[in-house]
Amino acid sequence: xxxxxxxxxxxxxxxxxxxxxxxxxxxxxxxxxxxxxxxxxxxxxxxxxxxxxxxxxxxxxxxxxxxxxxxxxxxxxxxxxxxxxxxxxxxxxxxxxxxxxxxxxxxx
Amino acid sequence: xxxxxxxxxxxxxxxxxxxxxxxxxxxxxxxxxxxxxxxxxxxxxxxxxxxxxxxxxxxxxxxxxxxxxxxxxxxxxxxxxxxxxxxxxxxxxxxxxxxxxxxxxxxxxxxxxxx
Numbered sequence: 001x002x003x004x005x006x007x008x009x010x011x012x013x014x015x016x017x018x019x020x021x022x023x024x025x026x027x028x029x030x031x032x033x034x035x036x037x038x039x040x041x042x043x044x045x046x047x048x049x050x051x052x053x054x055x056x057x058x059x060x061x062x063x064x065x066x067x068x069x070x071x072x073x074x075x076x077x078x079x080x081x082x083x084x085x086x087x088x089x090x091x092x093x094x095x096x097x098x099x100x101x102x103x104x105x106x107x108x
Numbered sequence: 109x110x111x112x113x114x115x116x117x118x119x120x121x122x123x124x125x126x127x128x129x130x131x132x133x134x135x136x137x138x139x140x141x142x143x144x145x146x147x148x149x150x151x152x153x154x155x156x157x158x159x160x161x162x163x164x165x166x167x168x169x170x171x172x173x174x175x176x177x178x179x180x181x182x183x184x185x186x187x188x189x190x191x192x193x194x195x196x197x198x199x200x201x202x203x204x205x206x207x208x209x210x211x212x213x214x215x216x217x218x219x220x221x222x223x
Contacts, residue, residue, distance in 0.1 A: 030210070031210075033211070033212075041216070042199060042214035042215060042216050042217055043151070043199075043214050044214070045211050045212075045213075048211065087150065087151065089151075091210050094139060094156060094158060094164075094210065095141075095153060095156060095164070096141075096151075096153070096210070096212060097153070098143075098150045098151040098152075098153075099150055100149055100150035101149075101150050
């Protein structure tokens with residue numbers, strides 16, 4: 001089966017940095033996605049990692065270690081609009097297996 | 109619009125009734141997925157279509173659930189004899205293919221409420 005774990009909730013202050021960890025145990029692995037989902041909306045793509053290391057894209061960065069089955073999403077210079085759920089998803093052939101999501105609340 | 113569209117956006121039905129949900133993927137996307145998301149939970153894979161291959165139905169929770177896709181276009185998800193536990197948001201996504209091309213683009217979802 002697929003097992004993807006991430007924290008349920010995180011709270012941080014505007015302007016701060018938050019790191020959302022994701023650990024996975026899956027029967028296959030082609031890559032790892034991070035999606036952002038605002039309440040009541042569809043998930044939108046944030047990042048994709050297929051090789052080990054850090055991928056930086058503006059205020060958001062994503063890291064992958066395939067040997068450890070571990071990824072994190074780093075959100076810098078937090079803004080109120082970053083309050084959302086962040087979903088980790090493992091690409092296993094054609095299917096994505098999603099974690100339950102981490103709800104990030106940004107406080108002023 | 110070039111995105112994934114779904115209809116209806118909201119559906120309220122009575123227990124025991126059948127419902128049909130529709131998804132129009134992005135043109136040219138050969139892969140189409142259906143997910144279910146219960147309140148406060150992650151996405152639960154239901155079914156996957158890829159071109160003319162046999163669909164992967166491994167995520168369908170019971171035989172009350174079925175889905176069809178016409179070629180590489182519209183898909184319908186049908187739930188027969190709905191139960192209250194079927195209440196959820198049903199999300200459809202489409203993608204070009206595998207690997208980085210497997211970035212899935214999601215529709216806005218259909219919120220189903222079974223009374």
